[in-house]
Amino acid sequence: MKISKLVGERTKEVPSGVIAKSHEYLLRAGYIKQVCNGVFSLLPPALRVQKKLEKIIREEMDKIGGQEVLFPVLMPKELWEESGRYSSIGSEMFRLKDRADHDMVLGMTHEEASVHMVRNIIKSYDQLPFMIYQIQTKLRDEPRARAGLIRVREFIMKDAYSFHTNKEDLDNYYEIVKQAYFNIYKRMGMKNVVSVKSDSGMMGGKIADEFMLITDIGEDSLVVCDNCDYSANMEVAEAILDTYESKEEPTELINTGENKTIEDVCNLLKIEPNQTCKAVCYYLSKSKKYVIAFIRGDLEVNEIKLRNLLKEEVVAISIDHPKIVAGYIGPKDFNEEDIITLYDISLKGAKNLVVGANAEPFHIAHFSFERDYIPETFVDISKVKEGQKCKKCGCGHVKIVRGIEIGNIFQLGNKYTSSMHMTVHDSNGEEINPIMGCYGIGIGRCLASIVEESSDEKGIIWPIAVAPWQIYLCPLRLDDENVAKSTEEINKLLEESGYEVLFDDRNVSAGSKFADSELMGIPIRIVVSPRSLQNNEVEITLRKTGEKIMCKKGELIKKLEELVKILG
RNA sequence: CGGGGUGUGGCCUAGUGGUAAGGCGUCACUUUCGGGAAGUGAAAAUCGUGAGUUCAAAUCUCGCCACCCCGACCA
Numbered sequence: 001m002k003i004s005k006l007v008g009e010r011t012k013e014v015p016s017g018v019i020a021k022s023h024e025y026l027l028r029a030g031y032i033k034q035v036c037n038g039v040f041s042l043l044p045p046a047l048r049v050q051k052k053l054e055k056i057i058r059e060e061m062d063k064i065g066g067q068e069v070l071f072p073v074l075m076p077k078e079l080w081e082e083s084g085r086y087s088s089i090g091s092e093m094f095r096l097k098d099r100a101d102h103d104m105v106l107g108m109t110h111e112e113a114s115v116h117m118v119r120n121i122i123k124s125y126d127q128l129p130f131m132i133y134q135i136q137t138k139l140r141d142e143p144r145a146r147a148g149l150i151r152v153r154e155f156i157m158k159d160a161y162s163f164h165t166n167k168e169d170l171d172n173y174y175e176i177v178k179q180a181y182f183n184i185y186k187r188m189g190m191k192n193v194v195s196v197k198s199d200s201g202m203m204g205g206k207i208a209d210e211f212m213l214i215t216d217i218g219e220d221s222l223v224v225c226d227n228c229d230y231s232a233n234m235e236v237a238e239a240i241l242d243t244y245e246s247k248e249e250p251t252e253l254i255n256t257g258e259n260k261t262i263e264d265v266c267n268l269l270k271i272e273p274n275q276t277c278k279a280v281c282y283y284l285s286k287s288k289k290y291v292i293a294f295i296r297g298d299l300e301v302n303e304i305k306l307r308n309l310l311k312e313e314v315v316a317i318s319i320d321h322p323k324i325v326a327g328y329i330g331p332k333d334f335n336e337e338d339i340i341t342l343y344d345i346s347l348k349g350a351k352n353l354v355v356g357a358n359a360e361p362f363h364i365a366h367f368s369f370e371r372d373y374i375p376e377t378f379v380d381i382s383k384v385k386e387g388q389k390c391k392k393c394g395c396g397h398v399k400i401v402r403g404i405e406i407g408n409i410f411q412l413g414n415k416y417t418s419s420m421h422m423t424v425h426d427s428n429g430e431e432i433n434p435i436m437g438c439y440g441i442g443i444g445r446c447l448a449s450i451v452e453e454s455s456d457e458k459g460i461i462w463p464i465a466v467a468p469w470q471i472y473l474c475p476l477r478l479d480d481e482n483v484a485k486s487t488e489e490i491n492k493l494l495e496e497s498g499y500e501v502l503f504d505d506r507n508v509s510a511g512s513k514f515a516d517s518e519l520m521g522i523p524i525r526i527v528v529s530p531r532s533l534q535n536n537e538v539e540i541t542l543r544k545t546g547e548k549i550m551c552k553k554g555e556l557i558k559k560l561e562e563l564v565k566i567l568g
Numbered sequence: 569c570g571g572g573g574u575g576u577g578g579c580c581u582a583g584u585g586g587u588a589a590g591g592c593g594u595c596a597c598u599u600u601c602g603g604g605a606a607g608u609g610a611a612a613a614u615c616g617u618g619a620g621u622u623c624a625a626a627u628c629u630c631g632c633c634a635c636c637c638c639g640a641c642c643a
Contacts, residue, residue, distance in 0.1 A: 012593090013593095015580080019637075143642070151642085208643090509600090511601090514602080531602070
């Protein structure tokens, strides 16, 4: 490919408003162009990378028995009504009407389509298990697209669906897919990828893992142990609570005046937040109830845990209720139809706390759970804090890091097969609903994530397995006959040897060519110049290390073979 | 959906009431050319959009739109 004809431009200036490195470099190096909020076109170099990512994914999915299919983007409302998701999913689903006024949706995921495809053609347990997958455009009307290809509204995704007769079979296959995913990310050249336990969200099912590339630009908070392999999304993470010792004393009513917040009360009484109990209020708009969540003062409520516990969306509010004294709420039975009280496990056995007195302007000191109030039950609704002990190994400490979700896997159970009436006969002739797993990888996000992980101040550094071209052929002084002739020879030789070559045929300065090759992230640069040709040599520069190697023209192919092996 | 911000040639930016400016890029020619070369010349903008105020609006006022950032949200 001649760069003079390559569609796209490379710029020195950083586009305004761009924060993420991958966003900046993909724009500046001519890989992507934004069409509107969260929607991008891919220019030729980006498509070349994407095809390589797809090839890796296809190979690994085929290796574990996957069969590639293609579901439609456009689907009728009826299909989504069968699973119940037409109403349970909100405005992130694009909806439209066709010319006959039928309600249609644009696919954001394809569980329904996959069950629809197979439910009448798979009839026997003998045909299970199987896995089908597709690489297809997904549309999601994200509330906030951001950071270039990291979070978009239209993107290409590999999604796979497996069908099994029983849980053991799904468990086994789930682990196989997990391993395949790690293989995929490794082949794509990503290094800091971990799998974390996660919330299954709208997908349903209980077991879910997310694959996270650890990087500061990440949108998710992850809890990882510094000693063992425990890792979980903050949404579901657990850790051992630190406790503090204190001997019981008689309770004491204290006038705390206008001091309502934990911070103010602590300052007033000269105590630490972990010696208090705070009340955090939420509202359930569906069932029209208030929730008061009691939790130790130094901790925060994990709203995802709360939502999963209550099985309903929760909204944090400043409470306004006749039976509740805002700012001075303390543990007690409220005995109101519309008030739910929850006690976090951080309060179990806690002694000597300062709690609200349920009367203005008072708090109670030396309050002990079990002695002064016994809740029916304690629940886990707290956010993990950095430094807490790991629940898995018991001795490590957890830290919190940021990650980009580059894939996820779910055990769906029979949510879709039962709601959509897919049955097969088992070995006893009984009808059963197969159980399903589903497995996704966002390909555009992988592309951007690789750039996030692999770049420097000059630009992208593509791992050679996914680079749009492996070699940047960079003649200097193309007006020199010898250079022109040698470059043509080398170009031909390289292409015959199966290398992908980006040929910088422009009459621009050396600096411009070098800068472009580095910005675009091409792994190997070959410079052909009057200087190098004096010794019948060319100069090879590795993008990753900057290492320069002089190489006799005749030994070029042999040398490249070695280098590709090292880089791969 | 809440908060904040920005819209000026393809890109980056200056311009706070009085002739739309500079850099990058593009085109032509000359010289140069192993780290984003130099000179000369040229093309390219109804200043996001609509209304209003004014003798006069990129600039002031109001509405709308788009985009960016933070949060909420997110298979």
